[in-house]
Amino acid sequence: xxxxxxxxxxxxxxxxxxxxxxxxxxxxxxxxxxxxxxxxxxxxxxxxxxxxxxxxxxxxxxxxxxxxxxxxxxxxxxxxxxxxxxxxxxxxxxxxxxxxxxxxxxxxxxxxxxxxxxxxxxxxxxxxxxxxxxxxxxxxxxxxxxxxxxxxxxxxxxxxxxxxxxxxxxxxxxxxxxxxxxxxxxxxxxxxxxxxxxxxxxxxxxxxxxxxxxxxxxxxxxxxxxxxxxxxxxxxxxxxxxxxxxxxxxxxxxxxxxxxxxxxxxxxxxxxxxxxxxxxxxxxxxxxxxxxxxxxxxxxxxxxxxxxxxxxxxxxxxxxxxxxxxxxxxxxxxxxxxxxxxxxxxxxxxxxxxxxxxxxxxxxxxxxxxxxxxxxxxxxxxxxxxxxxxxx
Numbered sequence: 001x002x003x004x005x006x007x008x009x010x011x012x013x014x015x016x017x018x019x020x021x022x023x024x025x026x027x028x029x030x031x032x033x034x035x036x037x038x039x040x041x042x043x044x045x046x047x048x049x050x051x052x053x054x055x056x057x058x059x060x061x062x063x064x065x066x067x068x069x070x071x072x073x074x075x076x077x078x079x080x081x082x083x084x085x086x087x088x089x090x091x092x093x094x095x096x097x098x099x100x101x102x103x104x105x106x107x108x109x110x111x112x113x114x115x116x117x118x119x120x121x122x123x124x125x126x127x128x129x130x131x132x133x134x135x136x137x138x139x140x141x142x143x144x145x146x147x148x149x150x151x152x153x154x155x156x157x158x159x160x161x162x163x164x165x166x167x168x169x170x171x172x173x174x175x176x177x178x179x180x181x182x183x184x185x186x187x188x189x190x191x192x193x194x195x196x197x198x199x200x201x202x203x204x205x206x207x208x209x210x211x212x213x214x215x216x217x218x219x220x221x222x223x224x225x226x227x228x229x230x231x232x233x234x235x236x237x238x239x240x241x242x243x244x245x246x247x248x249x250x251x252x253x254x255x256x257x258x259x260x261x262x263x264x265x266x267x268x269x270x271x272x273x274x275x276x277x278x279x280x281x282x283x284x285x286x287x288x289x290x291x292x293x294x295x296x297x298x299x300x301x302x303x304x305x306x307x308x309x310x311x312x313x314x315x316x317x318x319x320x321x322x323x324x325x326x327x328x329x330x331x332x333x334x335x336x337x338x339x340x341x342x343x344x345x346x347x348x349x350x351x352x353x354x355x356x357x358x359x360x361x362x363x364x365x366x367x368x369x370x371x372x373x374x375x376x377x378x379x380x381x382x383x384x385x386x387x388x389x390x391x392x
Contacts, residue, residue, distance in 0.1 A: 021133040225283035
């Protein structure tokens with residue numbers, strides 16, 4: 001199958017049971033401002049399609065007067081998306097983007113993987129963003145009761161607040177504070193009776209060669225995490241074994257030692273529930289270009305040791321010896337090919353990286369990011385790093 005000239009943007013719409021996801025979708029597909037969109041849903045009945053708005057219907061597809069196309073998933077997302085591509089190639093349907101609605105209990109992670117690892121899908125589609133609905137009235141209880149709800153919030157690029165009229169202003173502030181603790185980088189949008197402007201949910205990803213730098217910076221949104229930079233050891237590293245980071249021989253002194261010890265669930269704090277506290281989001285701002293070997297070593301080590309618990313990772317990275325930075329994005333151990341950013345401002349050589357983890361202590365993630373600040377000429381640790389890379 002011949003892929004489109006430009007990959008079609010895909011928006012993943014998720015949210016826990018009762019969060020207003022279906023109501024939001026119902027309004028979106030009736031909005032003429034939505035454009036030509038293919039909506040992949042579980043069942044037509046879930047969104048209560050109105051016959052007056054339907055132009056044409058088959059067993060698996062409904063064309064609406066608004067220009068939206070609704071397609072049901074018959075067991076397999078890949079099959080549904082490839083069928084849409086075939087119909088578009090034959091001129092039977094036309095669409096410019098895709099919205100996938102998940103079930104209320106779904107983990108968005110496997111869908112992100114599918115878009116990255118299925119060759120035909122990866123060539124024809126690109127992830128534009130994850131949009132998660134969060135009900136102000138029932139959301140706190142959902143977050144307390146189900147880790148799936150927390151996971152959906154943690155993976156979001158946009159959070160749509162619903163049913164805010166059913167709570168008091170103080171309850172809404174507490175809920176928003178909690179959402180920001182789980183995912184500080186996701187912009188929050190308040191729905192008005194289930195309605196939002198379609199444009200606020202699209203055009204999110206900065207993982208495009210022609211993306212405006214402002215869009216890419218907003219997509220990474222590293223400043224929202226306000227992560228403190230790891231403090232290196234008080235004593236400089238000289239002769240002998242290093243006492244900090246990946247190479248410390250003493251596990252008690254090694255912030256990475258616990259990475260290979262299997263499942264870890266941090267103790268909840270007073271501000272976070274048990275489920276909330278399992279999510280850790282950290283960021284790094286690195287002023288100078290990173291040596292390629294160090295970046296590769298950092299990424300390979302983190303993914304090898306705790307890949308399943310790295311929910312999402314994204315960033316814009318400047319590498320020594322390369323003129324333009326590249327944007328990258330991954331979920332667990334699966335990564336989109338890095339995208340060169342040739343239009344990046346010439347004077348900006350700052351790398352910005354965000355990592356969202358599950359059941360990984362904050363100090364471990366922060367210490368792993370500290371590896372990116374190592375420069376081979378600065379200490380004996382640099383030589384150790386180079387030898388380790390050569391042997392791997």
